[in-house]
Amino acid sequence: MSTSTQTAAVAEAAGAKGKGRGKLSEGARAERRLGWLLCAPAVVIMIAVTAYPIGYAVYLSLQKYNLAFPNAVKFVGLSNYGAVLSSPYWWQAFKVTIIIMVVSVAIEFVLGMLLALLMYRTLLGRGTVRTSALIPYGIVTIAAAYSWQFAWTPSTGYLSALFNNSAPLSSTVSSLGVIILAEVWKTTPFVALLLLAGLSLVPEDLQKAAKVDGATAWQRFTRITLPLMKPAILVALLFRTLDAFRIFDNIYILTDGGNGTGSVSVLGYDNLFNALNLGIGSAISILIFICVAIIAVLFIKGFGTAAPGSNLLK
Amino acid sequence: MAAITNGKQKLGWGAANTLVVVIVAIPVLWIVSLSFKTASAITDPSFWPAHWTLANYTGILQSSQFIRPLINSIGIGLIATVIAVLFASMAAYAVARLAFPGKSVLIGMALLIAMFPAISLVTPMFNIERALGLFNTWFGLIIPYVAFGLPLGIYILAAFFREIPWELEKAAKMDGATPFQAFTKVIAPLAAPGMVTTAILVFLFCWNEFLFAISFTSTISSRTAPAALAFFSGSSQFSSPTGPISAAAVVITIPIIIFVMIFQRRIVAGLTSGAVKG
Numbered sequence: 001m002s003t004s005t006q007t008a009a010v011a012e013a014a015g016a017k018g019k020g021r022g023k024l025s026e027g028a029r030a031e032r033r034l035g036w037l038l039c040a041p042a043v044v045i046m047i048a049v050t051a052y053p054i055g056y057a058v059y060l061s062l063q064k065y066n067l068a069f070p071n072a073v074k075f076v077g078l079s080n081y082g083a084v085l086s087s088p089y090w091w092q093a094f095k096v097t098i099i100i101m102v103v104s105v106a107i108e109f110v111l112g113m114l115l116a117l118l119m120y121r122t123l124l125g126r127g128t129v130r131t132s133a134l135i136p137y138g139i140v141t142i143a144a145a146y147s148w149q150f151a152w153t154p155s156t157g158y159l160s161a162l163f164n165n166s167a168p169l170s171s172t173v174s175s176l177g178v179i180i181l182a183e184v185w186k187t188t189p190f191v192a193l194l195l196l197a198g199l200s201l202v203p204e205d206l207q208k209a210a211k212v213d214g215a216t217a218w219q220r221f222t223r224i225t226l227p228l229m230k231p232a233i234l235v236a237l238l239f240r241t242l243d244a245f246r247i248f249d250n251i252y253i254l255t256d257g258g259n260g261t262g263s264v265s266v267l268g269y270d271n272l273f274n275a276l277n278l279g280i281g282s283a284i285s286i287l288i289f290i291c292v293a294i295i296a297v298l299f300i301k302g303f304g305t306a307a308p309g310s311n312l313l314k
Numbered sequence: 315m316a317a318i319t320n321g322k323q324k325l326g327w328g329a330a331n332t333l334v335v336v337i338v339a340i341p342v343l344w345i346v347s348l349s350f351k352t353a354s355a356i357t358d359p360s361f362w363p364a365h366w367t368l369a370n371y372t373g374i375l376q377s378s379q380f381i382r383p384l385i386n387s388i389g390i391g392l393i394a395t396v397i398a399v400l401f402a403s404m405a406a407y408a409v410a411r412l413a414f415p416g417k418s419v420l421i422g423m424a425l426l427i428a429m430f431p432a433i434s435l436v437t438p439m440f441n442i443e444r445a446l447g448l449f450n451t452w453f454g455l456i457i458p459y460v461a462f463g464l465p466l467g468i469y470i471l472a473a474f475f476r477e478i479p480w481e482l483e484k485a486a487k488m489d490g491a492t493p494f495q496a497f498t499k500v501i502a503p504l505a506a507p508g509m510v511t512t513a514i515l516v517f518l519f520c521w522n523e524f525l526f527a528i529s530f531t532s533t534i535s536s537r538t539a540p541a542a543l544a545f546f547s548g549s550s551q552f553s554s555p556t557g558p559i560s561a562a563a564v565v566i567t568i569p570i571i572i573f574v575m576i577f578q579r580r581i582v583a584g585l586t587s588g589a590v591k592g
Binding site: 128 | 426528
């Protein structure tokens, strides 16, 4: 019934709007004011912590500004961007980030789907699987990263010993493998839970009808389950893709960006705290922001009207 | 629900379940095992320690390098959670119950912030926090944590508040309750589960956060536990900090695992609400 009071309120507001701007009823105007007032603290904090610093980063990125030489600040136009985009470090970090993003999200999606089907199908031990699947989600990323790092350290780790005392964290490709392993272990349960929620929206009757009509299990999965799960799949992929693009914690602990395994986030961090270069660091910040914006826009286009949160406006 | 028809199938699903539990458990058990190994046995790659010792735990629990960050983590997490839940509840109530222009802007803004790359803020915020005297203080972390907790809170709570039967409030008033009583006795108990779910997820986020924690702090006076772990060093320059790091990792992880198990239903509901109902 809450919806009916709400639609009544909306209709009232819309009706009032139809009569012209100044003629809002006293009640509708009070409701507007209350709405804005209630949202104000959240909006102020969100803007203060994101929009304002990003604007400030744009300004900083146009300056030559190194904390080691705080008196030598001067306007240099777009040359910081030129310096970043012509640097092999940026492109190496960019390549590493994209590889980690694509490979880990692909694996997480497949494993997450299998885990979701497992959680959905099994009556026996359903609670146990769900409980244990939540452990990687809840565990502090840094703690899990140390567990993986120690496990792969020669003469300390059981995994290293298992694989002939190998030292995968000492070369680029195998380091990336360990980073992706740590990422997949930590986040597959999150993907599985989102997919499970989508899976439970697929009507059982439809499955049964298709089965009666002779569809195989695979046909039912690809023709019925997957299309009906599209919104859930897109949400899971959107959040995981953006998360994977922002990868920092696991790399910082596992390799600290050594052997050319640093992501763009590690590059940005190192630039600030090792090179103390605010100008270049800000240019990197803005470039990462643009990359994330492009990924997000591509996904949101894929959503159409089913973008996350749209249900809150209905 | 497809019924499990025969014993063979049952066995198959059971095996798959067991596999999941094992994969999840091994990295956790490994760090627990390491935390009980003696300093000299750290270079023994066997999975379980030959001799169990509590030395790593007594070491870190007597060290201010760990205790102080643990207190910071709890304090910063709790304050950020309370503020985020309060502000998110206000905004979510407005989204769920009131008609006002700009609602879709708010929802869009929350979505944008949920997708925001944290690293993009590190460089400018570092400079802003230094200028405002927030660098290396609790509030230097609480403010960004609140900002990143809000979108999650607004989404979960707005979805939740829409489901509350608000006419009960009217009914209570008709029965003679004051507006305050109607709120505290009728609406608040109905809204509490959604707020608890939000609080859990925001607290987990704060407890886990690492990038801001190492960027906006410089000493243990405000460094949180995950950040402090990364700065651990051995008791002498020749002893590796593997044991102490493992023990500290266990101390900050085990309470969270227990917490997640107790509140698993709420966490699952919170993670999936708003996202897929579309």
